[in-house]
Structures are given as structure tokens and as C-alpha cells.
Amino acid sequence: MTRQTDRLPTVLQTLESSEPAALERLFELLRIDSVSTDPTFKDRCAEAAAWCAKTLTDIGFAASVRPTKGHPMVVGHLKAVAAPGQKRPHVLFYGHYDVQPVEPLAEWEYPPFEPRVTEDPKNGPVIRARGAQDNKGQLCTFLEACRAWKTVTGGLPVDVTVLIEGEEECGSPSLPGFLAEAGKELKADFALVCDTGQWDKDTPAIATQLRGLAGCEVFLKGPSRDLHSGLYGGPAINPIRALTAILGQLWDDKGRVAIPGFYDDVAELPPEQKAQWLALDKLDSQRFLADIGLTQSAGEQGYSVIEQKWSRPTAEINGITGGYQGAGTKTVIPSIASAKLTFRLVPGQDPDRVAEGFRAFVAARLPKDCTVSFHGERGSPAVGFDITQPYMKAAAGALKDEWGRDALMIGMGGSIPIVQSFREVLGMNALLIGFGCDDDRLHAPNEKYNMTSFTKGARSWARILERLGQQ
Amino acid sequence: MTRQTDRLPTVLQTLESSEPAALERLFELLRIDSVSTDPTFKDRCAEAAAWCAKTLTDIGFAASVRPTKGHPMVVGHLKAVAAPGQKRPHVLFYGHYDVQPVEPLAEWEYPPFEPRVTEDPKNGPVIRARGAQDNKGQLCTFLEACRAWKTVTGGLPVDVTVLIEGEEECGSPSLPGFLAEAGKELKADFALVCDTGQWDKDTPAIATQLRGLAGCEVFLKGPSRDLHSGLYGGPAINPIRALTAILGQLWDDKGRVAIPGFYDDVAELPPEQKAQWLALDKLDSQRFLADIGLTQSAGEQGYSVIEQKWSRPTAEINGITGGYQGAGTKTVIPSIASAKLTFRLVPGQDPDRVAEGFRAFVAARLPKDCTVSFHGERGSPAVGFDITQPYMKAAAGALKDEWGRDALMIGMGGSIPIVQSFREVLGMNALLIGFGCDDDRLHAPNEKYNMTSFTKGARSWARILERLGQQ
Numbered sequence: 028m029t030r031q032t033d034r035l036p037t038v039l040q041t042l043e044s045s046e047p048a049a050l051e052r053l054f055e056l057l058r059i060d061s062v063s064t065d066p067t068f069k070d071r072c073a074e075a076a077a078w079c080a081k082t083l084t085d086i087g088f089a090a091s092v093r094p095t096k097g098h099p100m101v102v103g104h105l106k107a108v109a110a111p112g113q114k115r116p117h118v119l120f121y122g123h124y125d126v127q128p129v130e131p132l133a134e135w136e137y138p139p140f141e142p143r144v145t146e147d148p149k150n151g152p153v154i155r156a157r158g159a160q161d162n163k164g165q166l167c168t169f170l171e172a173c174r175a176w177k178t179v180t181g182g183l184p185v186d187v188t189v190l191i192e193g194e195e196e197c198g199s200p201s202l203p204g205f206l207a208e209a210g211k212e213l214k215a216d217f218a219l220v221c222d223t224g225q226w227d228k229d230t231p232a233i234a235t236q237l238r239g240l241a242g243c244e245v246f247l248k249g250p251s252r253d254l255h256s257g258l259y260g261g262p263a264i265n266p267i268r269a270l271t272a273i274l275g276q277l278w279d280d281k282g283r284v285a286i287p288g289f290y291d292d293v294a295e296l297p298p299e300q301k302a303q304w305l306a307l308d309k310l311d312s313q314r315f316l317a318d319i320g321l322t323q324s325a326g327e328q329g330y331s332v333i334e335q336k337w338s339r340p341t342a343e344i345n346g347i348t349g350g351y352q353g354a355g356t357k358t359v360i361p362s363i364a365s366a367k368l369t370f371r372l373v374p375g376q377d378p379d380r381v382a383e384g385f386r387a388f389v390a391a392r393l394p395k396d397c398t399v400s401f402h403g404e405r406g407s408p409a410v411g412f413d414i415t416q417p418y419m420k421a422a423a424g425a426l427k428d429e430w431g432r433d434a435l436m437i438g439m440g441g442s443i444p445i446v447q448s449f450r451e452v453l454g455m456n457a458l459l460i461g462f463g464c465d466d467d468r469l470h471a472p473n474e475k476y477n478m479t480s481f482t483k484g485a486r487s488w489a490r491i492l493e494r495l496g497q498q
Numbered sequence: 499m500t501r502q503t504d505r506l507p508t509v510l511q512t513l514e515s516s517e518p519a520a521l522e523r524l525f526e527l528l529r530i531d532s533v534s535t536d537p538t539f540k541d542r543c544a545e546a547a548a549w550c551a552k553t554l555t556d557i558g559f560a561a562s563v564r565p566t567k568g569h570p571m572v573v574g575h576l577k578a579v580a581a582p583g584q585k586r587p588h589v590l591f592y593g594h595y596d597v598q599p600v601e602p603l604a605e606w607e608y609p610p611f612e613p614r615v616t617e618d619p620k621n622g623p624v625i626r627a628r629g630a631q632d633n634k635g636q637l638c639t640f641l642e643a644c645r646a647w648k649t650v651t652g653g654l655p656v657d658v659t660v661l662i663e664g665e666e667e668c669g670s671p672s673l674p675g676f677l678a679e680a681g682k683e684l685k686a687d688f689a690l691v692c693d694t695g696q697w698d699k700d701t702p703a704i705a706t707q708l709r710g711l712a713g714c715e716v717f718l719k720g721p722s723r724d725l726h727s728g729l730y731g732g733p734a735i736n737p738i739r740a741l742t743a744i745l746g747q748l749w750d751d752k753g754r755v756a757i758p759g760f761y762d763d764v765a766e767l768p769p770e771q772k773a774q775w776l777a778l779d780k781l782d783s784q785r786f787l788a789d790i791g792l793t794q795s796a797g798e799q800g801y802s803v804i805e806q807k808w809s810r811p812t813a814e815i816n817g818i819t820g821g822y823q824g825a826g827t828k829t830v831i832p833s834i835a836s837a838k839l840t841f842r843l844v845p846g847q848d849p850d851r852v853a854e855g856f857r858a859f860v861a862a863r864l865p866k867d868c869t870v871s872f873h874g875e876r877g878s879p880a881v882g883f884d885i886t887q888p889y890m891k892a893a894a895g896a897l898k899d900e901w902g903r904d905a906l907m908i909g910m911g912g913s914i915p916i917v918q919s920f921r922e923v924l925g926m927n928a929l930l931i932g933f934g935c936d937d938d939r940l941h942a943p944n945e946k947y948n949m950t951s952f953t954k955g956a957r958s959w960a961r962i963l964e965r966l967g968q969q
Contacts (some may be wrong), residue, residue: 064826128824197826222937224729238728242827251791256814257709257912260842261806262787264796267815268749274744278739316733320722321867325735333731343727344738345830346821351838356713356874358840358912359816366738367822369829371731396792403827441728441829470830471724 034179038489039176046482049174050144050154052072052082053167053481055236056124057156063098064123064197072193073097075124078142079191084475086174088184095201098125098193101196102212103191105173108182113332116418116495117186119215119455121445122222123195126158127470134472144478150228150464152478154365159470162195165461166219168484175489176454184496188215192445195222198242198405200443206434217418218449219491221484226307228477229489231426233419234459236438237446239372239409241381244347244402245270245389246365254360259424264396266364267349273392274366277342279306281328284342284370286384292375296338307435308333318466337438341371342385367403371440378406407444412456417498422458429483460491505651512646512852517953520645521615521625523553524638527595528613528627534569534596535668543569543664546595550662554570555644559660560655564680566672569596569664574684576644576660578967579653587889587966588657590686590926592916593693594666597629598941605943615949621699621935623949632940635947636692637662637930646960659686666693670915677923688854689920690962692955694932697906699776699948702958704890705930707808707909708917710880712841712852713816715873716741716860717836725831731857735867737835738820744863745837748813751858752799755813755841757855763846765810771907778906779804808909812842813856827860838874842911849877878918879886883927888969896961900954931962933966 042049061075064069076092076099083090083103101124107115129139137143142156154164163442169189176183190213194201206213225269226232249266250259279285296304311334316322326335335341351357351363370381383403412419414436426434439459448456462484468474513520532546533539547563547570554574561574572595578586600610608614625635640660647654657692659798665672677684720737721730752757767775783803787793793947797806806812820835822828841852853875860870883890885907897905908933910930920926933951934940 064828065824073680097769126823127828130822130824134717163803174576196828239932240728242829244827249792254790255811256816256840256911257711257910258815258838259790259807260812260911261797261810262783262792262795262803263790264792265814267818268745271742271745271818272749273746274739274742275744276742318605319725319730319734321720323866324733325733325865325867332733336730340733341731343726343731343829343831344742344821345828346823346832347738347742347818348823350815350817352817352819352823354840356715356840356876357816358711358713358814360814361817364818367827369727369731369827371728393792394796396796405827431613432722440726440731441726465729468723470726470731470828 028477035490035493039486041179042171042485042489045175047165049171049485053154054142054266056167057158058140058162060140061125061127061193063194065128072125074440075421076101076193079124082170083189084169086456088179088361089196093205098204100193100201101191102209103185103189105177105183107184107186108180115185116498117188117215118212118217118495120192120219120260121167121189122169122280122347123162123192124166125193125196126161127196129157129472136473141148148480150477153299153475154478154481155460155475159474159476160463160467161182162222165463165484166191167361168223168462168481169219169488170486172492176492181187184492188213195445201238202445203448207447210453211233214453215455218326218455218457220443220446220457220459221461222443223439223459224463224465225480226437226462228309228479229430229466230432231430231434232437233422233426233434234439235412235414235436237339237375237410237443237459238340238440239378239407239447240369240442240444241372241378241406242369242386243328243404244365244367246363246400248363248395248398250362253362256358258259259360262347263360264394269351269394269397270347270349270364270366273389274344276392277388282326284340286388288384289340289381292377293340293373294375296334299313301334304333305331311485314417315465336440338373340373340376343351343369343371345369371442372409374411375410376409378408379382382406407442407447409445410450416456418458418495421494422460422491425494426460429480429490438492462487506961506964509646509650510957512650513642513956513960514648520638520642520956524625524635525613527634527696528629529611531611532596532664533599534665540569547572547664550595557641558648558689561660564676566676567659568672569665569826571672571677572660572662572678573680574660576648576654577885578657579651586656587969588659588686588965589688590659590661590684591640591689591857592661592664593640594633595637596667597632597634598667600628600943602943605772607944609910616865619759621948623847624946625952626944626946626947630945630947631934631938631943632839633666633693635952636891636934636955639933641691642844643959643963647963651738652939659684664873673916674923676921677919681924685924687924689928690729691928691930692919692932693914694930695911695934695936696932697908698874699935699950700901701903703908704893704897704903704905705910706907707806707845708914709808709811709848709882709911710849710878711913712843712849712877713838713840714853714856714875715836715838717834717871717873719834719869720867721831723833723956727829729830730831734831736831737868738832740865740868741818741820741837742837745815747821748859749862753796754798755811757859759855760811760852762845763848764811765846767805773803775804775808776802794912808913809844811847814840816840821934821957843880845880845882847880849879853877868922878913878915881917881921881947885908887927889966892969893931893962897931897958900958900961931958933958943947
């Protein structure tokens with residue numbers, strides 16, 4: 028039997044020498060404009076899935092594309108190198124090949140699907156493209172770590188199943204059904220998810236608390252057709268006016284969401300956690316705000332910035348549309364106005380109850396002659412993990428070896444619904460380690476991924492796989 | 499000297515006997531697809547201008563086409579029959595030969611530039627074509643009245659200058675310059691404009707009050723870039739939230755615009771006018787609302803629907819935009835949100851002062867860390883005419899003779915910028931008489947003009963010219 032622990036230096040060397048090829052592989056994937064939310068890009072999503080299956084196969088996985096009603100899944104398996112009868116841990120790695128839309132396209136400094144490495148004053152070399160971080164860059168850190176282990180040792184330190192989906196950016200509609208169906212094949216000891224961030228560009232982190240999400244789109248209809256505002260302005264209800272009047276009441280003057288009962292199930296942080304985060308907040312919150320051009324928090328009064336983004340719920344209007352959108356003026360009173368909203372949830376909150384509260388909030392303020400409809404409702408509850416588990420400690424040790432600093436146990440403002448599904452459907456906890464940075468501009472124009480994240484991310488996974496194999 | 503007043507019956511008879519030829523002349527003009535906003539139709543606009551000049555010349559006008567940087571103007575002059583030294587009133591008639599685009603073409607029941615007369619269950623025979631009402635049909639009512647007077651008497655009852663432009667449907671860009679340049683030639687005692695409507699298909703009207711307009715676009719900027727609402731939601735100010743909160747306060751709970759000072763210069767209607775409009779309102783407001791799918795007015799409490807649309811100022815949000823607009827969801831906090839607003843003004847209100855009030859209203863409510871900018875500001879004041887002027891009474895009397903009913907003195911919710919230009923540049927008031935009906939579908943597919951509007955419109959102008967000549 029090969030003593031794999033001795034081979035780590037060779038694996039890390041291999042990662043170093045093969046980095047140009049690794050980067051070219053990532054670029055191949057980044058060139059595929061796999062925008063999952065827009066049906067126009069359906070074929071491109073299929074192409075990205077095929078790329079993932081081929082790449083897994085090249086590494087040595089038994090991999091295939093699995094059709095769904097939406098965009099396909101990709102599943103691959105590769106066993107640990109182990110003596111006969113020796114039991115290795117089994118991990119399920121999860122990533123996604125789909126990306127967010129690129130609009131507004133005019134704000135990109137480079138074409139979003141023509142990846143390149145450019146020099147950034149703060150971060151050194153960075154990979155620029157839609158998906159450079161979320162999630163194609165992060166996904167490839169893990170795949171490259173597996174490739175290096177396989178090249179050097181002929182196998183992996185642990186049994187690995189890989190699941191790559193193509194609907195993460197549009198609410199993962201096919202995932203629950205697929206997990207239920209393929210559960211036996213996918214069930215592992217725990218999951219690895221590389222879709223989160225570091226504390227800062229030099230400090231690794233493990234995410235142990237994720238906010239949940241409830242979202243919907245609200246349509247307000249007023250007159251039966253678009254009207255000329257000269258002929259009808261005054262008597263005719265304008266649905267944009269009605270919508271702004273309702274949404275303008277969604278927060279009180281303390282920055283709290285004004286939906287009755289919204290905070291009923293929200294727990295306060297344990298005092299020691301609150302104290303630790305308050306210390307981080309002092310280090311970080313002014314920089315965090317300054318980085319996005321702000322000087323003060325607009326969130327709930329009485330909570331630190333870190334609490335506001337990790338452990339407090341929010342409401343956000345992600346989009347609003349009504350009337351004339353083009354250049355110049357059109358004196359129209361539109362028939363319809365709409366908005367897209369999401370609520371970030373914390374442990375204890377029920378997404379359905381939050382959505383119901385929002386619907387009631389709108390209904391209670393609806394002017395006469397307006398009708399309202401809600402579409403695209405979706406949600407997932409928040410998640411918290413036990414940081415004393417052995418696999419959590421193993422990962423933290425590997426990260427410290429690579430980065431020379433303790434990994435911070437952090438919360439996450441965003442949602443990763445898959446983590447909740449792994450718990451509910453497969454009874455698995457997840458280890459959330461990612462190498463994103465706050466300034467990666469994910470979901471926005473000019474997304475990037477630091478080359479250090481890509482390089483040290485792959486090295487981190489190589490080390491984590493080794494440590495997990497020793498358990 | 500011919501006693502023209504005795505000749506009116508003959509003029510009206512001539513109009514009756516020559517109506518088939520008059521209709522064929524109108525059809526010639528309707529066949530020219532003179533869509534001014536689309537450069538594709540430039541030659542067709544020139545053709546329509548040539549048609550107008552030739553028609554005026556045929557009648558007896560000294561007429562010519564006048565080039566501009568855009569589509570040409572047509573100007574013609576024809577003097578009154580008068581004894582040497584006798585002074586007749588001089589009127590400037592204004593019309594336009596250009597039409598709105600026809601899209602969506604699929605919704606037309608007949609080809610828009612193949613005019614025809616068809617039977618309509620409600621209106622009897624109607625002329626169907628793009629421009630049948632706006633403005634070719636209306637223009638021809640006046641030209642045919644002039645033709646009949648010239649045929650019968652060898653001249654007209656008053657001095658007439660005709661100005662026909664070809665850019666009314668695209669904002670009249672060449673008009674201010676042309677008025678300034680040709681002002682001396684165009685200056686008359688007052689203007690006649692045939693671009694408005696009747697009260698209903700059997701009741702004539704004179705428009706004596708037009709609302710003005712102030713408009714601008716407001717941009718609110720929050721964070722320096724688009725943000726992921728998971729990572730930043732809570733602490734980061736969302737400009738859509740800020741914009742809805744501000745615009746949601748723009749009306750109070752009585753439907754009044756909440757900008758301080760907005761109503762300072764707004765006069766109440768004279769009691770007799772208010773009473774007359776209230777009577778009209780009782781007849782009409784439920785039908786007006788039902789036609790657009792509404793059951794009650796959303797306007798200022800304490801005012802009738804007719805007052806709300808004719809003599810009360812408004813604010814309208816004509817468009818609002820922010821964040822993600824596509825299908826599905828994007829959990830973004832945008833950097834910028836914007837809205838397009840217009841204010842309908844009534845006599846006394848200064849567009850600049852209204853715009854300034856709006857800017858101050860927004861600035862006073864701007865959250866910390868948001869910046870605001872305003873673009874595209876424009877405006878024109880409202881216009882009101884003195885209904886006691888002799889020419890107003892003369893026209894009202896002529897209309898009553900023709901229709902057997904009093905002409906109603908009505909307001910107009912929309913703006914007619916030419917009327918303001920005549921006042922400002924040429925120091926002339928205008929007499930706004932038109933024969934359009936609410937169901938003419940102007941600017942929409944299947945535009946029509948009632949044959950009664952065409953026939954009785956020409957007869958009305960014949961009578962009005964006579965009455966004006968008696969002054």
C-alpha cells in the first residue's frame with residue numbers, strides 16, 4: 028500500500044507544475060455562457076455539463092451527465108487508494124456549472140465569457156470572467172486537487188463522489204427530486220461544498236452558519252391597459268405609484284422589516300459568538316462598507332455589521348420594473364408594475380411563513396382597483412453546523428497548514444439551499460470551505476477570482492483530502 | 499361688394515354636393531404613409547407636404563413648401579373678399595400632415611394606408627386609415643370649408659394663413675426655429691387649431707384649458723457597484739429601497755402631491771365652470787373609468803374626475819427601473835435605481851419651480867450614503883384662454899348653429915406645445931376646435947374618423963369663418 032501521507036509534497040509540486048494547464052482547463056469552462064435562469068442559454072448549460080463529465084472522466088472518475096426536467100446534473104465517482112477491506116471516509120463534493128446573467132453588459136471591462144488573467148493593484152494577478160469565482164473557479168480548485176492526487180498516487184485519499192448541478196443560480200428546481208431519486212448513490216459521510224469565501228484574501232474560513240432565503244415576484248395591475256398620462260393622469264391609478272407606496276413601507280425607521288411577525292422566530296446569538304463577531308466587526312466593518320462606497324450601515328439598528336449580514340434576517344428589492352424603460356420620455360401610465368424581492372432568513376424562520384407575511388403585507392395596503400399576483404415563490408431555511416465535529420477540525424488544521432493562519436469560523440449572509448437539502452434528504456452535514464473574496468464581484472459585472480485563491484485553493488483541497496483520509 | 503353672410507347656405511350646399519370629391523381628396527392624402535418619426539419615410543413626408551401645397555394652390559392660396567432641417571413646412575395665404583380699405587380679421591390655421599407609426603401592424607383590420615369608408619354599429623359610416631382623424635381628416639375639414647367659400651364667393655370671409663407641419667408626431671423639432679424665422683409672415687390675430695375632440699359624437703366642444711408639463715428622470719446611487727444580496731444584504735443601502743421610500747411619500751392619503759408648495763399657484767375653477775364640469779362629470783365619469791377597468795378615481799379627493807384630468811395638477815411615475823429585470827431571480831443589490839416622472843401642470847404653475855420642488859423633496863429624504871442626480875428636465879406651462887373673447891363667442895355660436903347644441907368649453911389633460919409656441923413666439927391666442935371622438939383610436943391600430951365629424955366639421959368651419967368675418 029502506498030503511504031499517501033508521504034506523497035503530499037509531490038501532490039503539491041504537481042499542482043504547481045501543472046498550473047498553466049489547470050488554468051487553461053478553467054478557461055475552457057469559463058468560455059461556456061451557461062446562464063441557467065434564461066432559457067436562451069439552455070444548450071450552453073448542456074455544453075457545460077458535458078464539459079464537467081468529460082473532465083471528471085479524464086481525471087479518472089466514473090462520470091456521466093444525468094438529464095433532468097431542467098438543466099442536467101453531472102455525477103462522478105472515484106474511490107480512495109486503500110488496502111483491501113480498509114474503510115476510507117466517503118465525501119460528496121458539490122459544485123455548480125451554471126452562472127448568473129451578465130447584465131448590465133455595458134459595465135463589463137472585458138467580455139464576460141472571454142476569460143483572461145489581468146494584474147490587479149490590490150490582489151495581484153486575477154482571473155476575470157463571469158463565473159471566475161462563482162462557481163467555476165471554486166469548482167476547479169477541487170477538481171485540480173483530485174487530478175493531482177490521482178496523477179501522483181493513482182487514486183484519492185478518500186472515496187469521492189462529485190455532484191455538479193446547473194441550476195444553482197435559479198433556485199435548483201430539479202435538485203430535490205434528483206437527490207430523492209439518486210440518494211443512495213450520492214449518500215456519503217458528509218458533503219464538501221466550495222461555494223463560500225475566505226475571511227480576507229490571506230485568511231481562510233469555514234462557514235458554519237448560512238442564512239436561508241424566501242423570494243417571490245410581485246405584480247401589481249391597475250388600469251386594464253397602458254394609458255396616456257395627459258388624458259388619464261389624475262383619475263387613473265398608477266400601479267408604479269401603488270407599488271412604491273407599498274414597498275416604501277416595508278422597513279421601519281430603525282431599519283427593521285415591518286412585516287408583522289417577521290422577527291417572531293429569530294433567536295439572538297449566543298453571547299460568546301456575539302462577542303467574537305463583534306471583535307471581527309471592529310476590525311472589519313468600516314473597510315467592508317468603504318469597499319462598496321458607503322460610510323455607515325443601513326441595516327437594523329442595534330446590531331453590528333457582521334451580525335446584520337450573518338445572523339439577522341433582511342428584506343431586499345432585487346429588481347423593480349414598470350412603465351417606460353427606454354431613452355427619453357413617454358408619458359405613459361402603465362397597466363402593470365412589478366418587483367422581485369428576497370428575504371434572507373436566519374435559523375428558526377420558516378420561508379413559507381415569511382412569504383405568507385409578505386403577501387398579507389401587500390394585500391393589506393393594496394389600493395382599490397389594483398390587483399396583485401405573486402409568482403416564483405421559493406425558499407430554503409437557514410442552517411447552522413456543529414463546529415466541534417472531527418472532520419471540521421481536520422479541515423481547519425489543513426487550512427492552517429496552507430495559509431499559516433487559523434481558519435475563522437464564520438457565518439454567511441447568503442443561502443446555499445443544497446446544504447439544507449443534504450441535511451433533509453440525505454441526512455448529511457456539510458463542510459463549507461471556499462476561497463472567494465469580498466471584492467470578487469460575484470453576480471455583478473467584472474467578476475474575478477484571485478490567482479492566489481485558485482492556486483492556494485487547490486493546494487488547500489489537496490491538504491484537506493489528505494487529512495480527511497487519515498481519520 | 500358681395501354680402502358674404504347671405505352666401506352661407508350656398509357654401510353649405512356646395513360642401514354637400516362636393517363631398518364625394520372632398521372624400522377622394524382626403525383619401526389621396528391618407529394614401530401617403532407620412533410617418534415622421536421614422537427616417538425610412540422621409541420621402542413620403544415630402545410627398546405629403548407637396549400634396550398640401552398643391553391642394554392649397556388649387557383652392558386659391560399662394561402656397562409653397564418650405565424646407566427645414568427635418569420634414570418641410572407648408573405655408574399658404576388667401577385674403578378675405580373685402581371692400582378696399584376694409585379690415586378683416588386675420589387667422590393662422592395650423593395642422594400637420596405627418597402621422598404616427600402603424601405598429602403593431604397585425605392588429606389593423608384594414609391596411610392602414612388604404613383608406614375606405616365602412617359602417618360602424620355605433621358611429622355609422624366611418625373613414626378608416628392611419629391619420630383619418632389625426633390630423634389629415636381634421637385638416638381637410640378646414641381646407642374643404644375654405645374651398646367651398648372660395649368657389650362660391652371668390653374669396654374667404656377672413657384673411658387666412660395656413661401652416662402645415664410634418665413633425666408634430668415626433669416633437670416638432672423644427673417648429674420653434676421656423677416660427678422665429680417666419681414669424682412676421684405667420685403672425686395673425688389668433689390661431690385656429692383643429693387637433694382636438696368633441697365632447698361626444700353629437701356635441702361640439704372648444705378646448706379652453708390645456709395642462710402643461712414638467713418632467714425629469716431621477717437617478718439614485720447607493721453602493722459603488724452591484725452587490726450580492728446574501729453577502730451585503732442588511733448593511734448595504736439598496737437604492738431601490740431608498741427610491742420606493744421617497745416616491746412612496748410623493749402623495750398624501752388624500753391623493754394630493756406632497757411636494758411642499760406644489761399647489762401654491764393653483765387657482766380653483768370659477769364656480770360656474772366647476773358647476774358645468776360637475777354636470778358633465780355625472781354623465782361621464784363612471785364610463786370613463788369603466789373603459790379602463792377601474793371603478794373609482796385615484797385622484798385628488800374633493801375634485802370630480804373631470805376636474806382631476808382638466809384643471810388639477812398631477813405627478814406621475816411614467817417609468818421605474820432598478821436591479822434585475824429579466825426572467826427568474828437575481829439576488830442583487832443594485833448600485834443604481836431610477837425613475838422617470840412627469841407633472842401635469844395647470845395655469846399658474848411654473849414648470850421650473852415644480853421641478854425644483856421635486857428635487858428638494860427627494861434631497862430632503864435622501865438616505866445617508868445615497869447620491870441623487872436629475873436628468874432630462876423639461877417643461878411647458880399650462881395654457882388657459884379667456885372664454886369671454888369675441889372670437890370665442892363667435893365660434894361657439896357657429897358650432898351651435900351646426901350641431902343644434904351648445905358647444906362645451908372643455909379642458910384638455912394633455913399638452914399641445916404648438917399652442918404655447920404661438921403664445922410665446924407670436925403673441926397669439928388659439929381657438930382649439932376639433933371633431934375627434936374618444937373612440938377614434940388615434941396613435942393606435944384601426945384609427946377612424948366619423949363621417950359625421952368630416953361632414954359637419956367642414957360645415958362647422960364654413961360657419962365659423964363666416965362668423966369671424968362679421969366681427
